Amino acid sequence: MSKLPSLSQSAKERLLNKALDAHDQKKQKQETLPPNSTVRGLFGRKFNDKLCRFDQFDGYKEIQYIELGGKSLGVSSPFFKKHDGIAGAVSLINGQEFINFSSYNYLGLGGHPDVTNAAKNAIDQYGTTVSASRMVSGEREVQQQLEKKIAELYSADDALVFVSGHATNVSTIGYLFGPKDLILHDALAHNSILQGTQLSGATRLSFKHNDWEHLEDILGRQRKDFERVLIVIEGLYSMDGDIPDLQKFITIKKAFKAFLMVDEAHSIGVLGSQGKGISEHCEINPHDIDIWMGTLSKSFASCGGYIAGESALIKHLRHYAPGFLYSVGISPCLAAAAISAIEVMQNEPSRVTLLKERGHYFLRKAQEAGIDTGKSAGFSVIPAMAGSSKNAVVLSNKLFERGINVQPILRPAVEDKAARLRFFMSSEHTENQIDFTIDCLASALEEI
Numbered sequence: 001m002s003k004l005p006s007l008s009q010s011a012k013e014r015l016l017n018k019a020l021d022a023h024d025q026k027k028q029k030q031e032t033l034p035p036n037s038t039v040r041g042l043f044g045r046k047f048n049d050k051l052c053r054f055d056q057f058d059g060y061k062e063i064q065y066i067e068l069g070g071k072s073l074g075v076s077s078p079f080f081k082k083h084d085g086i087a088g089a090v091s092l093i094n095g096q097e098f099i100n101f102s103s104y105n106y107l108g109l110g111g112h113p114d115v116t117n118a119a120k121n122a123i124d125q126y127g128t129t130v131s132a133s134r135m136v137s138g139e140r141e142v143q144q145q146l147e148k149k150i151a152e153l154y155s156a157d158d159a160l161v162f163v164s165g166h167a168t169n170v171s172t173i174g175y176l177f178g179p180k181d182l183i184l185h186d187a188l189a190h191n192s193i194l195q196g197t198q199l200s201g202a203t204r205l206s207f208k209h210n211d212w213e214h215l216e217d218i219l220g221r222q223r224k225d226f227e228r229v230l231i232v233i234e235g236l237y238s239m240d241g242d243i244p245d246l247q248k249f250i251t252i253k254k255a256f257k258a259f260l261m262v263d264e265a266h267s268i269g270v271l272g273s274q275g276k277g278i279s280e281h282c283e284i285n286p287h288d289i290d291i292w293m294g295t296l297s298k299s300f301a302s303c304g305g306y307i308a309g310e311s312a313l314i315k316h317l318r319h320y321a322p323g324f325l326y327s328v329g330i331s332p333c334l335a336a337a338a339i340s341a342i343e344v345m346q347n348e349p350s351r352v353t354l355l356k357e358r359g360h361y362f363l364r365k366a367q368e369a370g371i372d373t374g375k376s377a378g379f380s381v382i383p384a385m386a387g388s389s390k391n392a393v394v395l396s397n398k399l400f401e402r403g404i405n406v407q408p409i410l411r412p413a414v415e416d417k418a419a420r421l422r423f424f425m426s427s428e429h430t431e432n433q434i435d436f437t438i439d440c441l442a443s444a445l446e447e448i
């Protein structure tokens with residue numbers, strides 16, 4: 001906000017709020033405007049101009065408006081910040097050091113020397129790419145080693161690695177299920193789960209967040225109308241940081257002969273004393289989950305996603321899942337980095353313990369300071385509710401001015417009234433950093 005030195009902080013915020021309100025009103029008005037003028041294509045054909053231009057897409061117009069509003073008020077965008085080095089508990093942004101809560105480097109393994117060296121060695125051996133789909137000619141031993149490691153982690157028959165976590169969900173759900181099937185997902189499911197469901201053509205129903213009774217009720221009424229049924233939940237929810245009662249979901253899936261899929265993007269390496277995820281945390285048999293899904297981009301300091309489960313599932317996906325079959329194999333350096341990260345986690349379980357301790361410490365301190373942390377269980381993800389998207393942006397900028405980097409979560413990712421700051425914890429955050437952050441956050445919340 002330094003570009004408007006003559007205005008007080010609160011005056012700048014009032015201006016920002018006004019601009020965003022005006023934008024909302026303007027958007028509503030635009031939606032009721034009559035269709036734009038027509039343009040002519042070849043051979044005299046007439047078309048609606050609005051529907052032939054990229055700058056007329058609603059999403060693009062919204063981005064433009066918010067950027068312009070922000071610029072004119074001197075409010076810098078909280079997005080696309082450039083980090084100069086490794087983004088851990090601290091990070092250099094434009095040459096300045098920040099306490100960093102915006103990166104899911106949960107176990108501090110992004111930038112760990114062993115992980116970095118494993119990636120470098122793999123580059124020396126294989127180069128940076130496998131230059132083909134794995135089935136065609138992109139298979140490398142290091143990819144197979146990673147899949148073996150992941151399968152072991154879940155005591156599963158086998159595992160399959162995709163080049164992106166998002167693509168893993170889209171391709172697996174989208175490929176396995178079809179129009180005669182039913183997919184039931186938690187109301188707060190990640191976008192990749194929704195996209196996969198949409199792609200599948202299955203009927204999609206959501207149940208209330210973490211509400212297994214609601215799920216049971218839907219299945220009781222609807223199960224008979226469908227062939228296959230998939231229930232999708234997450235091990236730890238990426239916006240709220242809370243955990244499902246896994247045993248209840250297992251009982252329901254068994255009762256209704258449904259498949260249960262658990263996305264462990266934010267729970268693998270986080271939950272359980274060894275970091276084995278929600279099965280360890282809830283002390284359930286990992287075989288009770290039909291489809292284990294996870295990402296390599298969080299605790300495992302790499303990039304990609306995986307599915308683990310029984311041989312028939314993995315072999316089927318290995319031969320036919322479009323996001324695997326028609327996409328390049330994971331780069332050897334990323335596979336090697338993930339293997340090394342899993343090994344460091346297994347050799348140093350104190351990292352998992354520390355992450356838990358720091359998360360619990362943050363949660364307790366925040367609650368003592370009267371900050372609304374929603375339903376967070378105090379592990380890797382802790383939200384601080386802001387009340388609106390506008391407040392979340394202002395809060396994020398205020399903390400940034402005090403040397404703390406934390407991302408606001410705005411609509412449409414969450415409802416406007418549920419906008420928040422989302423704190424990603426790392427085992428490397430210190431209690432001092434957390435104390436300072438809570439002090440700054442509490443006073444920033446008072447100011448708004």
Ligand SMILES: Cc1ncc(COP(=O)(O)O)c(C=O)c1O
Nearest residue numbers: 164165166190192238265295297
């Ligand atoms: C629950 C969940 N699933 C899947 C993904 C996609 O993973 P990736 O970012 O590794 O593609 C994310 C990303 O944050 C996520 O939160």
